[in-house]
Amino acid sequence: MNDLYYDPWDVGIDIDPYPTYRRLRDEAPVYYNERHDFWGISRYADVDAALRDPQRLSSAKGDILEVVKADPVMPPGVFINEDPPLHTIHRTIVGRMFTPKKMRALEDKVRSFCAACLDPLVGGDRFDFVVDLGRELPMRTIGMLVGIPDADQPSVRAQAHAVLRNKPGQPLPVDKDHYFDGDMFTDYVAWRKKNPSDDLITELLAVEFEDETGVTRTLRTAELLIFLAVIAGAGVETTGRLFGWMGKVLAEHPDQRRELVDDPALIGSAIEELLRFEPPGPHVARYVATDDVTFQDQTVPAGAALLIMLAAANRDERHFADPDTFNIHRRSAGHLTFGRGAHFCLGAPLARLEGRIALEEVLKRWPTWEVDMSGARRSRTSTVRGWDTMPAIVG
Template sequence: MDPADGLLEHPYDVYRRLRDSAPVHRITGPDGTPAWLVTRYDDVRAALADPRLSLDKRHATAGTYKGFQLPAALEANLLNMDPPDHTRIRRLVGRAFTPRRIQQLRAPIRRTADGLLDALGPSGTTDLVASYAAPLPITVICDLLGIPEEHRLDFRIWTDTLIAPDPAAGPEAARDAVVAMFGYFTRLLADKRRSPADDLLSDMIAVREEGDRLSEDELMSMTFLILFAGYENSVQLIGNAVLALLQHPDQLAALRRDPSRLPTAVEEFARYESPALFALRRFPVEDVTLSGVTIPAGETVWVSLAAANRDPSRFADPDRLDLGRDASGHLTLGHGIHYCLGAPLARAETEVAVTALLERFPALSLADEDLRWRHSLRARGLLALPVTYGQKG
């Protein structure tokens, strides 16, 4: 039996078993390719910062993913790069993606959240993923990039297709989504070059340092990455945070009594139910030893963020949601040079989204205990979050 059997259905039970039995495991991925799985906190943190573990697929000699591949212009993004290319592009993009810009987004995020809650009415039942957790981040990220409102539903459909494709639709659905996005980005970049605006995409086109600037393919891939990752992480983080509160009424009550705890609570939400089970796969450029296990060069390494965040050697009683916990040090948003560039935005969106929801609806509860999770090796998010809500507690 493969040690990771049951991983998608019951991840934390599997992670507990894996951590207890060995630090690193040889497994078979869902597509049949072999890989190494790292689950303990210290090993995961070390692996995330180890320059010998490359994100560049050109270092893979065995066990590479056999499924759908993005076109070259979209593959050339930060998630598939090592230094010096990674250093150069992150430096350029970081000059446009500033903390000041994120701070300026808090008021628009709140307006978007309030508008979505207004649309729900004073009481009723809704799928909170479809009506709130998903449209909020897609609106925010499209505002950030400067994407017109009339095209945003298309982006949500395309992104959902890539995050968790419908097996019945076949690989053609993902290909069609990528072709549509690629064509749209080509036209959008041309429009922004002709008519720059006060948005991140215009800034990325204009940014330069000592004569260096982003190429057309680099702009295309960064636009794709910001849209895709910005939406994926936030929709899962918001939905998972609300679910965690509804399943832990004592913690929900404590947060209602003291909303000032929300910024630190967001860190515990991220630790407790990470929006991603794994970091991106890595490929050793030389043999790498973790806790006495040697992983040969060129093979595929999966680093489990969710398993590390539930490691009792790092977090006491890790399977318990505790909003009073110091959850700093969780690995949900990465570690080292590949730490998530959009982490401040994901935190801001989650904090504002949960604040607005709890303020609006003193009465909030699960409408159905039979919840279904996305069948995805990467994303850890709900397909739907049915809730009953009201303004009287």
């Protein structure tokens, strides 16, 4: 009897999923979970191909396994849960927020936000990579871009986190009839209509585009509210988890951390290796929309839910040399943490910017630290893997 078992809600597996991922790649690269009725792929080549195939592998039912299986009513504007051509239209509109030029212009502001998080802690004997940095910096950055007042940012962050929180060992509950809610931005949008400013809401209120019916128009309020909810949720939750892994992994590799202190030019590549080694978003899901699809000579039937295991692919020795070793000198071999193809993460430039600046600023203040794992607490979500706390002893 084959004892190989995997599901993304198993708390024991999730503590360290990499041995299970290795077995999946070797023994069952196309895996079927009978208990929860989903398929999974784990090898780099298969994951890469699946991400590039939006025609057969649809995002229209969602990109979270529980959502795909629930098949909820999806409101217009959840562009991460759309297929071309509608996805292309909406992605192009939101993409103007994440151009390289705009990202370069953000650098000084993000650095000042980071300094504001860290400077009050200098002189103390500890700080928390998640509570003091991961919870604050992404929200302040998204808040600035979107136009969310500082006083309201904690409630937006809490809602973004609550949406993805599941009970340990259980799938995320999905309300089939009211899956996605953008109501938290209703007041901001109404206020910005009367008080335009230099922020994303003002820009999106004014943009004209040709919709899928060929009509040139501006965004409907309901579409705009959903856009903002998607951007806030994705930008706050996944990026925030990156900082917890930053603290833990670099504490476990002090020699490489010293290299970063001595040569800050390596920090960008260190962030890429961190994203490969411990991706905050370990998997995405798709719906097999039309015909059966085949991976490794095995058929995944039309109508199936397919879990695409990004974190498993990122450790595939068929693609990466010595993949279970953290190596800041690794030549880029194309980790899949941000996806591929039509649904490549729009916020990737911003996440990279925040990660690089945060690590630069931390190392300037604390070139060494030890993590207090007795005080570290995992964040129990099935879709975002990381920590609620990662305390570090400094000084």
